[in-house]
Structure formats: C-alpha cells, structure tokens
Amino acid sequence: MATHPTIGESLRQEGYRLTPQRMMILAIIRDSSDHISAEEIHQKVRQQYPFVNISTVYRTLNLLKKLRLISETDLGEGYVRYELLERGRHHHLVCRRCGESFAFEHELLRPLQLRLLKEYGFTADVDHFAIFGLCQRCRPAEEMNDVRKEGQHGAA
Amino acid sequence: MATHPTIGESLRQEGYRLTPQRMMILAIIRDSSDHISAEEIHQKVRQQYPFVNISTVYRTLNLLKKLRLISETDLGEGYVRYELLERGRHHHLVCRRCGESFAFEHELLRPLQLRLLKEYGFTADVDHFAIFGLCQRCRPAEEMNDVRKEGQHGAA
DNA sequence: AGCCATTGTGCAAGTTGTTGCAATTGCAAT
DNA sequence: ATTGCAATTGCAACAACTTGCACAATGGCT
Ligand SMILES: [Mn+2]
Ligand SMILES: [Mn+2]
Ligand SMILES: [Zn+2]
Ligand SMILES: [Zn+2]
Numbered sequence A, B: 001m002a003t004h005p006t007i008g009e010s011l012r013q014e015g016y017r018l019t020p021q022r023m024m025i026l027a028i029i030r031d032s033s034d035h036i037s038a039e040e041i042h043q044k045v046r047q048q049y050p051f052v053n054i055s056t057v058y059r060t061l062n063l064l065k066k067l068r069l070i071s072e073t074d075l076g077e078g079y080v081r082y083e084l085l086e087r088g089r090h091h092h093l094v095c096r097r098c099g100e101s102f103a104f105e106h107e108l109l110r111p112l113q114l115r116l117l118k119e120y121g122f123t124a125d126v127d128h129f130a131i132f133g134l135c136q137r138c139r140p141a142e143e144m145n146d147v148r149k150e151g152q153h154g155a156a
Numbered sequence C: 001a002g003c004c005a006t007t008g009t010g011c012a013a014g015t016t017g018t019t020g021c022a023a024t025t026g027c028a029a030t
Numbered sequence D: 001a002t003t004g005c006a007a008t009t010g011c012a013a014c015a016a017c018t019t020g021c022a023c024a025a026t027g028g029c030t
Helices: A005-013 A020-031 A038-048 A054-066 A106-120 A138-151 B005-013 B020-031 B038-048 B054-066 B106-120 B138-151
Strands: A070-073 A081-084 A090-095 A101-105 A130-134 B070-073 B081-084 B090-095 B101-105 B130-134
Touching (some): A005 A020, A020 A038, A020 A054, A020 A081, A038 A054, A054 A070, A054 A081, A090 A106, A101 A106, A101 B106, A106 B106, A130 A138, B005 B020, B020 B038, B020 B054, B020 B081, B038 B054, B054 B070, B054 B081, B101 B106, B130 B138
Parallel strands (some): A090 A130, B090 B130
Antiparallel strands (some): A070 A081, B090 B101
C-alpha cells in the first residue's frame, strides 16, 4: 500500500506534489505486470476513489512521461499503453496482420542512436518503440493475398 | 486537372473505385509539395466540392495507406501528416523542445530492418518514421534546465 | 435499359486524448 | 490560525479520428 518511495519521491524532488490521486495512479502502474492503458488505470483508481476524473489520469501520465519515469507505446490497439521505464529498456515488433507483438532488445537500436548523434548531433529518445510490419507467420499469407489480387486481372 | 494515371489507376486495378472525391483527394496530395494533413486536404477539396465529408477524406487516406501509396507520420503537431510514398523513402528527426524537424536518409534504418528480419523473421514496414529527441541546438539548453532543477535542493 | 450485388458517401454518434476555467488543495510565510 | 500563491483537480467543451447505418453510385449481367 505504501507508495514505492523512489518514484513518488522523485516527483516531489522535482517540485511536484504527490497527491492521493497521483499515489493511486503510481501504485497501479507499479503493480501492473504489463503495459497498462489510461482507461485501465482509471477503472482501477475508481475502485478506491470513485470521483477521479480521467483527465487527471491523463495529466499524471503526461507528467510521468515528461520526467521519463514511464514510457508510452502504441501497440496498434487504438489507444496507448504505458510502462515503468525503470523496468528495463526494450521495444516491440507489432504484426499488422495478426496483431501479435514481440519484444526486442534495446541493443538493436543502439547503432542507429549513435549514428543519429554522430551524423546529425541529434539525441534520440529511444525509450519504447513499436515497429509495425509482418511477423514470420503472417508474411506468406500476405504474399498469397497480393498474388490473388494480381490474378484478378484476367481471372474471375 | 487530369488525375495522374499511375496512382488513380493502381486504385482501380486493386478493385477499388476511382470516385470524384478520391480523384480530388489524390490530386491535392499529388500537388502538395510537402506533408499534408487531413484537415488541409478537406479544406482544399471543399473549394471544388463543398459537400465532401471529413470522414471520406480519412477513409480515403486509410485506403491509400493500406495500399502503400501514401505514408503517414506524426511530427508532434497533434495530428498526422501524409505524403506520397513514391516521392522517395526518408524519415524525420523531431526536436521535442523546439519542434523543428529534419529529414534523414532511409539508409540509416536499413541495418535495423535487416537485423529484425534475420533475428526475428520480422518484415518491418519502414516507410516514414519520425524519431523524437533533442536537436543539436536544444541539447545544451535542456541540460542547463536539468541542472537548475537539481540546484533547487539546497538553493532558492 | 433494367436489375442486383457491391462499394462508397454523408451524417451523426462514438472514442481517445487535450484544454480552459473555476474551485480546491498544499505549502510556506506571516 | 490566517493569508497568499502556485499547483492540482474536476468538469465540460473541444479536437482528431473512427464507425454504424441508411442511402446513393457503380459496374456487371441480362
Ligand atoms: Mn514494453
Ligand atoms: Mn516526410
Ligand atoms: Zn502476424
Ligand atoms: Zn531543438
């Protein structure tokens, strides 16, 4: 129940208030084993305090994002999900056909990050990417689909 | 005035109709020298045909996206912009502080694309990325900002 | 030309997320 | 304890985009 000191306290140390709403939101993000959406957070906070407004949830998420305590990522569901950044840097591959998503190592993005810094002096925020495409299983199916369409010319 | 045959015809060859609305939308995207937003397209189509609905614009953009004729990208303005994919593959760096955006070569993403394919069998859609971070000019300013905050502890 | 199935459009309502504003809260100096 | 002030909240309105549905347009078949 006691809010993990590190995250709540880093809020205060930046000069922000650790309000009850923020404590509840933080606890829920911390206790979630996976990515969590704003709506899910809102539902869970409401179980403790039914009057929280969804805009408070969004504002808190934006604050935590700005302080780089959480990261957001769009896994193609029509809304964004959030995750504690201290949970370890990683990224996701999302199949545009089956919707499945797989994590991949941050290492794979490091060479790009370095080249952007060297060639453009640009410090890229490489926190939590989602890259869309076709997974191994779906590629053959998609190609078959393309071939079928080309076939429409003469056939059928 | 005559719609560029290649794009309009590739629509038809996929079995979709080339309606007047779609012709107008296509012509506007083609005649735009830069990224263009749905709202901008809607405004311009309305000059020719005041009854088009914004949802037709969005539906057409989604169709063109699905057929990989256009690509979309979020440059951090609060809405998405679209560009003809045949205009040449490139990506963007967007500074989260000053909002400035710079293009960068597709070449820089190719090694990542290849590694994702080799290591995960994942065929990444690397059409038109926008990577956020700090540009060369803004990084010193941002660091100064961080230092000032740390100073709050004892000072002030 | 007339009919039918399919595709596309307009409209209104819905979803996710943001924002202006007035009221509340927290904090510190009196 | 009271006051002053900035940070935060709830609420309602808004913005970008999507979707369900009824009607219109299209294209194929006869
Ligand atoms: Mn993740
Ligand atoms: Mn571009
Ligand atoms: Zn798949
Ligand atoms: Zn900048």
